[in-house]
Amino acid sequence: MSTETTFSPLQKQQTVPEAISAEILALLRQKELKPGDKLPPERELAEMLGVSRPSLREALRALSIMKVIEVRQGDGTYVSALKAEELVEHLEFVFMLDDSTMLQLFEARKIVEVGNVSLAAQRISDEEIAALHNCLEESERSAADPEAFLMADIKLHQLITYAARNPLLERFMASISTLGRASRQKTVFVAGMTTTALEDHRQIVAALEARDPQAAGEAMLRHLEHVEQIYDDPGTAE
Numbered sequence: 001m002s003t004e005t006t007f008s009p010l011q012k013q014q015t016v017p018e019a020i021s022a023e024i025l026a027l028l029r030q031k032e033l034k035p036g037d038k039l040p041p042e043r044e045l046a047e048m049l050g051v052s053r054p055s056l057r058e059a060l061r062a063l064s065i066m067k068v069i070e071v072r073q074g075d076g077t078y079v080s081a082l083k084a085e086e087l088v089e090h091l092e093f094v095f096m097l098d099d100s101t102m103l104q105l106f107e108a109r110k111i112v113e114v115g116n117v118s119l120a121a122q123r124i125s126d127e128e129i130a131a132l133h134n135c136l137e138e139s140e141r142s143a144a145d146p147e148a149f150l151m152a153d154i155k156l157h158q159l160i161t162y163a164a165r166n167p168l169l170e171r172f173m174a175s176i177s178t179l180g181r182a183s184r185q186k187t188v189f190v191a192g193m194t195t196t197a198l199e200d201h202r203q204i205v206a207a208l209e210a211r212d213p214q215a216a217g218e219a220m221l222r223h224l225e226h227v228e229q230i231y232d233d234p235g236t237a238e
Helices: 017-029 042-049 053-065 091-097 099-123 126-141 146-163 167-187 193-209 213-232
Strands: 069-072 076-079
Touching: 017 053, 042 053, 053 069, 099 146, 099 167, 099 193, 099 213, 126 146, 126 193, 146 167, 146 193, 167 213, 193 213
Parallel strands: none
Antiparallel strands: 069 076
16 A cells, blocks of 8 residues: 555545445545555554444445455455456446436447547558458458457457547547447347448448548448447347
């Protein structure tokens, strides 16, 4: 644990597990706690925060489930590696419960990915075009294997992201792509989905190869609309 990290006592009305979790998450956002840092022993941490040990245990249990912290038996409690793919594992269940959350994800993808592919059309290299064609070939070979097709789908979108040459957009896309695995894992098993997605991908790659930002954006938007439609009504992919 960083020697500069300080845990302040919580206000009495905040001594609930949720407030304890919020305090620890705030320290992570402020970089006072970092991946791999060890938290103080339970008794000491409870005294620092001015909370009961049962409340602290409940908060730590919740953070452990979220993969924010890692409890190592006989060693102590550590901040996890905070890998994005691990932190959002539980969100697939959230999306299953709340369709409005998935709707928001599709809205975000339409805004970010359409703009991203338009930039990519202006900046993509010949080598990246060749890599996209290889990705299309992988998709064709795995059309009957949903899991393999899913990996090829993710790879194609990642290649397009890198081709845009915008580090900030890469960060946005990394978050959206990780969350988007929840929708992909549902739609990829729908009969007819791979055929629709593969044709959409061909049109996107063709527009990129033509270095046509408008056509690339339109092709990406059509693709995302198809995915959203199939997510809402799987029968439309037949």
